[in-house]
Amino acid sequence: MKREGETVDVRADFWEHLGPCKQKLYNYIQKVLNFSVDADDVFQDAVLRAFQYYGSYKVEKKFSTWLFAIAHNEMRKHLRKASRSAAQLNPDLAHVQVTGENQETVREIYRLAERLKPRQREVFFLLYDTGFTVEEISRITGLKKGNIKFILNQARNSLRAFFGERDGR
Amino acid sequence: MDDENRLDEKISQLVQSLEMRVPRAVDENIKMAASSLRSPSILSRRRRLRRLVLFPSAAALILALLFLSPFIRKRQAPAIFEIRTEFEIKDKDIKIIFIQRNDYKLFEEN
Numbered sequence: 001m002k003r004e005g006e007t008v009d010v011r012a013d014f015w016e017h018l019g020p021c022k023q024k025l026y027n028y029i030q031k032v033l034n035f036s037v038d039a040d041d042v043f044q045d046a047v048l049r050a051f052q053y054y055g056s057y058k059v060e061k062k063f064s065t066w067l068f069a070i071a072h073n074e075m076r077k078h079l080r081k082a083s084r085s086a087a088q089l090n091p092d093l094a095h096v097q098v099t100g101e102n103q104e105t106v107r108e109i110y111r112l113a114e115r116l117k118p119r120q121r122e123v124f125f126l127l128y129d130t131g132f133t134v135e136e137i138s139r140i141t142g143l144k145k146g147n148i149k150f151i152l153n154q155a156r157n158s159l160r161a162f163f164g165e166r167d168g169r
Numbered sequence: 170m171d172d173e174n175r176l177d178e179k180i181s182q183l184v185q186s187l188e189m190r191v192p193r194a195v196d197e198n199i200k201m202a203a204s205s206l207r208s209p210s211i212l213s214r215r216r217r218l219r220r221l222v223l224f225p226s227a228a229a230l231i232l233a234l235l236f237l238s239p240f241i242r243k244r245q246a247p248a249i250f251e252i253r254t255e256f257e258i259k260d261k262d263i264k265i266i267f268i269q270r271n272d273y274k275l276f277e278e279n
Contacts (some may be wrong), residue, residue: 011203018234031184040195044202051203106183128184130179156176163179
């Protein structure tokens with residue numbers, strides 16, 4: 001466990017902290033970037049950046065919030081470059097395995113999420129995929145809580161309408 | 170509110186049903202890249218802050234001393250080695266020059 005005032009090699013400490021968050025982080029980046037071919041690179045960059053800046057991580061703060069904030073910045077950088085170079089994001093979910101009974105519903109939800117703006121998509125997945133609270137999402141993205149709640153309400157309204165149509169209401 | 174919570178739960182379940190595993194190749198790339206990076210230390214933030222503050226402060230102090238030193242040092246009166254006084258009486262074409270030196274002894278010791 002990391003202790004203040006110790007000059008130790010903290011590689012092992014970092015990987016220990018990363019372990020439980022790694023898969024959630026990977027899924028978050030993949031989903032926000034619409035399963036783009038660049039998502040793996042962005043994930044690697046995010047993890048390495050977190051490793052480099054681990055010295056600045058304060059023990060009293062939640063590691064996952066700190067890590068996802070770094071990932072958020074890496075994704076913003078990537079999306080800025082992608083918009084400038086008109087890189088193609090891969091909207092086709094065919095190569096992603098969807099298991100379970102509600103396969104078509106799941107695909108449809110991801111298609112709805114894909115139509116959101118990047119910032120809205122981030123908020124959507126931070127809540128529904130990673131399970132962060134509105135307060136934590138605010139710390140990760142820098143957005144105000146009011147904005148986050150607005151984004152989530154819009155997403156809920158769209159999905160409510162979709163479920164309503166699907167159920168024939 | 171209950172309706173909203175139920176909807177949120179439903180959406181979460183559906184969203185989370187699609188889960189991807191981190192590919193082994195990605196994991197290995199990260200470990201390889203990280204091993205070539207300098208190990209982050211707990212004190213690195215403090216060290217960085219210290220460096221940020223210490224060196225510019227020292228440089229500012231030295232510059233301040235250099236600029237202020239003429240004012241801080243006591244002003245010494247410039248040494249006078251000779252006082253030269255000239256008198257001229259033009260109509261008589263006479264010029265008298267008095268030279269006073271600091272090594273001049275008024276009374277010579279025998």
